[in-house]
Amino acid sequence: MTHFHDPTTCQSCAQRFASVFCKAKQEFISEINDQKICNIYKKGQTLFNEGSYPFGVYCINEGKVKLSHLGDDGKEQIIRLLRGGDVMGYRALLSGERYSASAIALEDTQVCFIPKELFISVLKNDTGLAFEMMKLLSDELHKAEVKLTHLAQKPIRERLAETLLFIKETYGYEADGITLSVRLSREEIANLVGTATESTIRLLSEFKKDGMVELDGKKIKILRQKELIKTANLQD
Amino acid sequence: MTHFHDPTTCQSCAQRFASVFCKAKQEFISEINDQKICNIYKKGQTLFNEGSYPFGVYCINEGKVKLSHLGDDGKEQIIRLLRGGDVMGYRALLSGERYSASAIALEDTQVCFIPKELFISVLKNDTGLAFEMMKLLSDELHKAEVKLTHLAQKPIRERLAETLLFIKETYGYEADGITLSVRLSREEIANLVGTATESTIRLLSEFKKDGMVELDGKKIKILRQKELIKTANLQD
DNA sequence: TAACATGCATGATTTTTGTCATGTTTTTAA
DNA sequence: TTAAAAACATGACAAAAATCATGCATGTTA
Numbered sequence: 001m002t003h004f005h006d007p008t009t010c011q012s013c014a015q016r017f018a019s020v021f022c023k024a025k026q027e028f029i030s031e032i033n034d035q036k037i038c039n040i041y042k043k044g045q046t047l048f049n050e051g052s053y054p055f056g057v058y059c060i061n062e063g064k065v066k067l068s069h070l071g072d073d074g075k076e077q078i079i080r081l082l083r084g085g086d087v088m089g090y091r092a093l094l095s096g097e098r099y100s101a102s103a104i105a106l107e108d109t110q111v112c113f114i115p116k117e118l119f120i121s122v123l124k125n126d127t128g129l130a131f132e133m134m135k136l137l138s139d140e141l142h143k144a145e146v147k148l149t150h151l152a153q154k155p156i157r158e159r160l161a162e163t164l165l166f167i168k169e170t171y172g173y174e175a176d177g178i179t180l181s182v183r184l185s186r187e188e189i190a191n192l193v194g195t196a197t198e199s200t201i202r203l204l205s206e207f208k209k210d211g212m213v214e215l216d217g218k219k220i221k222i223l224r225q226k227e228l229i230k231t232a233n234l235q236d
Numbered sequence: 237m238t239h240f241h242d243p244t245t246c247q248s249c250a251q252r253f254a255s256v257f258c259k260a261k262q263e264f265i266s267e268i269n270d271q272k273i274c275n276i277y278k279k280g281q282t283l284f285n286e287g288s289y290p291f292g293v294y295c296i297n298e299g300k301v302k303l304s305h306l307g308d309d310g311k312e313q314i315i316r317l318l319r320g321g322d323v324m325g326y327r328a329l330l331s332g333e334r335y336s337a338s339a340i341a342l343e344d345t346q347v348c349f350i351p352k353e354l355f356i357s358v359l360k361n362d363t364g365l366a367f368e369m370m371k372l373l374s375d376e377l378h379k380a381e382v383k384l385t386h387l388a389q390k391p392i393r394e395r396l397a398e399t400l401l402f403i404k405e406t407y408g409y410e411a412d413g414i415t416l417s418v419r420l421s422r423e424e425i426a427n428l429v430g431t432a433t434e435s436t437i438r439l440l441s442e443f444k445k446d447g448m449v450e451l452d453g454k455k456i457k458i459l460r461q462k463e464l465i466k467t468a469n470l471q472d
Numbered sequence: 473t474a475a476c477a478t479g480c481a482t483g484a485t486t487t488t489t490g491t492c493a494t495g496t497t498t499t500t501a502a
Numbered sequence: 503t504t505a506a507a508a509a510c511a512t513g514a515c516a517a518a519a520a521t522c523a524t525g526c527a528t529g530t531t532a
């Protein structure tokens with residue numbers, strides 16, 4: 001079980017992480033600091049569930065979380081990967097709906113919960129934060145549209161390569177500089193790529209044969225990033 | 237060439253359409269009314285282009301517009317269909333980026349252009365409108381995430397049925413109550429579904445054979461909506 | 473430690489989907 | 503009005519991807 005530091009104050013947290021809340025005015029940050037509730041979720045635990053009503057937003061202090069969505073036939077689709085500093089639960093809150101996705105801890109994770117009323121009232125009184133939220137939503141929308149296009153137009157081989165690069169961008173490497181610092185099952189990777197688990201397993205083996213990655217159970221090492229980028233066939 | 241009424245004032249426009257701007261305070265609506273620039277785009281004309289910088293937002297007064305995104309290999313992916321009352325161009329503006337999609341008129345269309353500075357200043361001074369924008373962005377994000385999941389998990393047959401229903405939801409029927417009131421080429425439908433044009437043509441023929449639709453060039457009539465819904469295999 | 477469950481891996485096969493080729497129809501423009 | 507271009511349609515084929523089956527490894531629990 002991971003050991004966490006004593007819950008940081010939002011003031012120091014805002015310095016450490018690039019959360020949207022950094023941009024809130026000082027007075028509101030201390031108000032948030034007073035009312036926030038810190039919590040620790042163990043690996044595999046659910047923070048909130050698709051279909052239930054939101055009572056606030058969550059800000060990750062430390063840890064990793066997946067946001068996933070169930071397809072009509074019950075298959076998981078992972079729509080976002082979150083890390084320290086990331087906020088979640090705001091989409092449902094802002095559109096006044098139930099959660100459209102579930103949040104599940106990928107490892108032991110410490111989060112702050114900010115009650116709905118406080119979040120809304122701060123947003124109402126802090127235009128700067130409201131603009132940050134709009135920017136955040138716009139960026140997420142952009143990412144979703146790009147992913148949509150890739151899902152529609154790119155073969156699985158390219159999407160898997162892209163997903164590996166995305167995981168690396170999100171969570172980075174371990175100390176050795178080549179091992180992805182998150183452990184995902186093959187099934188989870190498949191649910192991120194949008195394909196069958198077997199296809200993912202097969203293609204990962206191919207990538208290994210091609211010398212692009214090294215596999216050791218859930219440990220994945222990126223050996224040749226440039227080749228991976230070429231395989232992903234990215235424009236940007 | 238379609239005939240349009242004289243450009244309506246925003247006051248009357250806001251009543252007629254369910255635009256986000258309805259929710260702005262009266263004083264700002266008249267300010268928008270003073271500064272807006274109305275324009276007519278003919279079918280096929282481009283309102284703005286992916287990659288260029290936004291100078292304001294567009295509000296559709298009357299007409300139909302597609303928002304499309306080019307894939308890395310240059311293939312079009314239609315990411316949204318817009319109608320009267322819909323606003324576009326806000327995503328790029330709010331995230332401070334270039335347009336990530338192009339807007340092209342599907343028929344003769346009248347739009348109001350609202351300059352960037354005005355839009356931002358109204359947004360800064362009208363919290364209600366800011367919340368409406370956040371809600372709009374959240375709703376779009378939700379739709380994108382659902383579409384993403386379907387794209388990843390559903391076969392083309394289901395996605396085509398879903399797309400036909402989506403077109404009907406967006407643009408409705410003509411006076412006869414069964415003909416979709418928009419003319420899209422088979423290629424455009426394919427770029428909405430995320431598949432090859434030939435697959436779309438073939439499946440449309442099958443739907444016709446099954447008695448679900450009737451085809452007359454670009455005119456598509458929905459004969460059995462219930463069957464279509466079943467074919468789309470939708471949960472909601 | 474044995475028994476079981478779960479995840480990983482791989483082969484064989486089928487299904488789905490895309491691509492290429494060709495002909496027809498419709499639309500557009502000279 | 504006619505020629506050219508674009509869109510539609512369909513068959514044949516190839517490629518991509520899913521599914522089913524099986525075995526091995528790993529990890530978990532009684």
